[in-house]
Amino acid sequence: MNRFDTDIIIAGGGLAGATLALALSRVVPSLRVTVVEAYPLSTDALPEDYQPSYDARSTALAWGSRLIFEELGLWQRLSEHATPIRQIHVSDRGRFGATRLTAEEHGQAALGYVADNRWMGLSLMRELQGTQVQWRAPAEVLGMSSQAGGVSVAVKAGEDVVQVSAQCLVVADGGRSGLRESLGFQARHDNYGQNALITNVSTSDSHRFTAFERFTDAGPMALLPGGAPGCPGHQSALVWTLSDSALEALLGLDSEGRCQRLQDRFGWRLGRFTRMGEVSHYPLKLTTVAEPVRPGVALVGNAAHTLHPVAGQGFNLALRGLVTLVEQFQIGVEQGRPLGDLGVLGGYQRAHQQDWQQTVRFSDSLIRIFGQASAPLAAARDAGLMGLDLLPGAKRWFARRAMGVGGRKPVIRGHGVGTGTEPAHHE
Structure with missing residues (x-):
């Protein structure tokens, strides 16, 4: 008889939580996984005539993230709208310094991709329909208490609050949730004292x-290429960093005036x-949690770290973290250890x-560095950007970071999921 109602509870069924659920179902299918999501599940999973709206939001996926989604059997579907x-092209306005990275230089089909967020969510839901993952939606996690060998999680659905026992709770409900703080x-x-404005142009x-x-x-x-995957089109996703006063002034303009301001x-x-x-738009800040695990609970995705969006690293970092956590859960199952034990979560x-x-x-x-306006720093940035073009080693390091293959290479044993597969021409 099972001691717990489920093995893993995931608080949050967005891109991070759904991806974690899918990865666990693929790699450790013996685990019972329950996702608690605040919004009702979508009923229109992958309509045949799906077309992204002009105002659809998107996510930058590094090459390493494509490799992960390939191993999870999801990339072919995702790529239909990526x-x-x-x-x-990296440049400093009003300066000569610039550097250019190309996929061809690194023996790749692409350095990364720009994927439609809603399509990613629908694709994940479609894949999860064929798994044993259980959903409680709409519902929310209110809190957690320890119990022998695991945790008891308070889940609210409507007016009812029930206690659900599990080996471990994973918090994947984003950086703005209060659950992280309520858990201590x-x-x-x-x-940063600035705001991010997000739109399509x-x-x-x-x-x-x-x-x-x-x-x-x-x-x-940042301007990221959008539109049809096979068409070098005329639509891009814009991430624009603005001060409070600049944002207020821009929002007061009509569409033509906003385009002109962007042109300038x-x-x-x-x-x-x-x-x-x-x-x-939203205010920008760097959020980090130095200790993202405690007995019985782990933070992932934006709940663990929220980065500036211009560099496009946030979701890719989160995805690598999810793979690492799945790897540790797999090891814990093989060793017969409680999955909420600090020996398992500490490994993550x-x-x-x-x-x-x-x-x-x-x-x-x-x-x-690029936010400083002093002349000496501007000159140093010029030299640095030009140096990236002239020094193959430095440029390769920068490219590996952009492609999401510059860090640790988590590989789930026996399944091949990893972020660090090297292009054939590297080394």
């Missing part, structure tokens, strides 16, 4: 599958900006720590 990034985790928040010239990282005296911006800051590398879609923390520390430093340093 635009390849074949070039990355201490998060560090470093405010159209341009007169084709993006030609190029992603632009543009650093300006007012803050960085970005330049003419994509021709004229002809359309800007619906915008969303130690294995993932170097990756998240390096990724945080890489992302944060880009923002802080």
